[in-house]
Amino acid sequence: MNHLLTKLNNERTWLALLFVGGLLWIFVTFFSYLSFPDSSYNFIGTTNKVKLDPGAPVTQTFTATENNLNQIKVVFGNATITKKETVVFELADAACTHPLAQNTHRPYDSSPFIYYRLSFPAIPDSLGQTYCLVVTYFSPYDRGSDRPSLGASAGEQFTGLSYTNTGNGRTYENRTLQMRPSYGSGSLYGDLGRLNDRLSQYKPGFLKGPFLTGIFALFFLGTFALVYALIFRKNEE
Amino acid sequence: MFSLKKAKKLEILSLLYYTVYMPFNQTLKISKKPLFWLSVLLFVFLAKGAIFSLSLPFFQGPDEQLHYATIQYRAEPTEKNWPLRHMVRTIDGGDISTYHFSEETIKSAQATQFDEVKFQNENTQTFTQSSTGINEPMIAESSWKRYIDTYQSDVSGTSSFYYSFGTQMEKLFSHQSILFRFFSIRLFSVILGTLVILLAYLTTRKIGFSAWHSLIVASLVAFQPMLATTAAQVNIDIALIFSFSLFIYAAVSLLRDGWRWSWIALLIFSAGLGLYSKGPGLILIVCALPLLIFVAYRHFTQISKRNFFLGLFLAGSFIFGLTFTFVPASYLASITNITATSHFSSPSESISRYFDKTIRQGALRDTEASYWGHFGWLDTKVSGRTIDIIWTLEIIAWIGAILFLISKKQIGYLPEKKYIVFSVGIIIALELAIRFYDWRVFDVTKQILIGTPGRYFLPNIIPHIILMVTGLGYFTRNKKQFDTLLKVLLILMILFSLYAMFDIIIPRYYL
16 A cells, blocks of 8 residues: 555656556547548538437338447537436337447536437448437426527438437428448458548548658657656756 | 687677667666766657557648648649639538648548548548558549649638748659658658757746656647647648747847857747747747847946946837848738728727636636647547646646745745746736737627637746646645655656546547
């Protein structure tokens, strides 16, 4: 115990803890984002907000275009909710009845960065299968127009798509929730390789592929060396 | 007895010892020197700059399409021997094809989904499963026209040395694709940014920080994510930041060493460079005058006051005369809007309305947030909580800096007060210049069209960081505590930079 206290009293130890702790937090977040959304469409044209009614799910079905479906990204607005409120995001079967995965957004969760990410273990044979996104808001309060909302888009590129708001009992044809099914590559190495590919697109040869990997490696090497030299050297008297 | 064979073996061993061990030993010694780590820092900044420059998709830095089009326009042959069309300008900010740029600039922007991705952070480029984008071969093999054939063109009319260098690069790599040329110019910005980091180190050394402390302060500047991204874009902002940094270095050198022609020459050169970077560079000319007067007043003590002020008046008139002779009147009129008609009944009404709109918590917070982390077309933002933490630290630092200035005690490990006064002065000067320009546009249009995004204040990043470090340092009791404080700040800044890169920019554009 004394040994531990002495160590913690040592400046270098807590500086190291601060740095490593911060790094862990950053990279845990980064790896939680590391999934590759369907980028074949963008939300251009008319957009609107789908206000969530308490206890009434908003649903939309979609067909996976790849294997290893492991996330659904949804534009989720006014996400600051108060005590006793929750928003439940579910992946369900094609009939929107049996949940396959579920995440709950709670009052003290931080606001999502651009998209809310419904994460779940990868479904290896998702290609061609139809799934349903179900979003349900639970609240004992009447917040009027200040309710959480989902983004939605209309336009030619969304012909044939639709979502249903059970709050008002309407199905909106030729529209879509602003959502993107997102896929993994089956391994961390594969995911990093795929990210490297995405970063390489529309770049000149000297910033592509292995050169890009090399630049990242040199940056990390240099930064860690710098941290070691500047932070873990002896204090100036 | 040694045989010849044994002797040769020994020779080889000693050779090995001297070639492997000695350099290693020397490397160890070098690695304990701050200058070695300064070179590591500059190298890291270069690598980081390259990463930031490839993380932002083509034309996704603010106004990059305009700056690149300007460079390309200036690289055109002087003799325009192609058919020119004159059309009325009807710009739609959401449609790149409405701009009078070259066909190559417009088609490449469209091929990389410029309009879809800009300002809309839920949109990305359409990716393939390889390292080649869908339209990349089309861009690489295109024979699109590289010149503007529709006038009046929409390129920038600003004179900047950044454009001059960019134009040379555009010509040098004219046989390469637009992607190659564009990203090469981004890397030129990274090099300018690296020089800013070097100047940050030299400036902090000059004002009395120890070598290691200077290195940490320079690292704080290097890892400020907004500076890194601004130094990774095709934009004249980085030219202004470089000019300011050079000016600040020359100014603190003058303040420390007194009247020296080398520093005066550097000061005047950097002020001129500022003028030849971007509009707000004009403020450097304004700042140079009182500084020179101050230094001259302290230097020429043997001259009578009457003669000193007479000389000063003549020198001032000469400088103003030179400025008004060489700076075109149209340039001065455009940055002051002096010839335009005001929308308000009086200047005081105009100013009070302007303050109502801009000096509010929300507006100030936007400036603060975009100084630290609004990337791309300002649509890629770090979390508000992070900005709150930074803002709190800055308020404490400002309080510390004020207490330091009004207190009588001199703290050995902090810079002399004259440098802090200078830092505050140049920060206020740029603030006034930017707000003056913004107000002049507001006065004429009744709208906040220019605004005060944080990156406009980045030219003062070196004095700003020095001020923050000094202000926080005021609350430390000794050098050891100050040393620890700097280490903590550096860890936080490095983490902030990594957070911006891996949790904000990359997810926004690629995940």
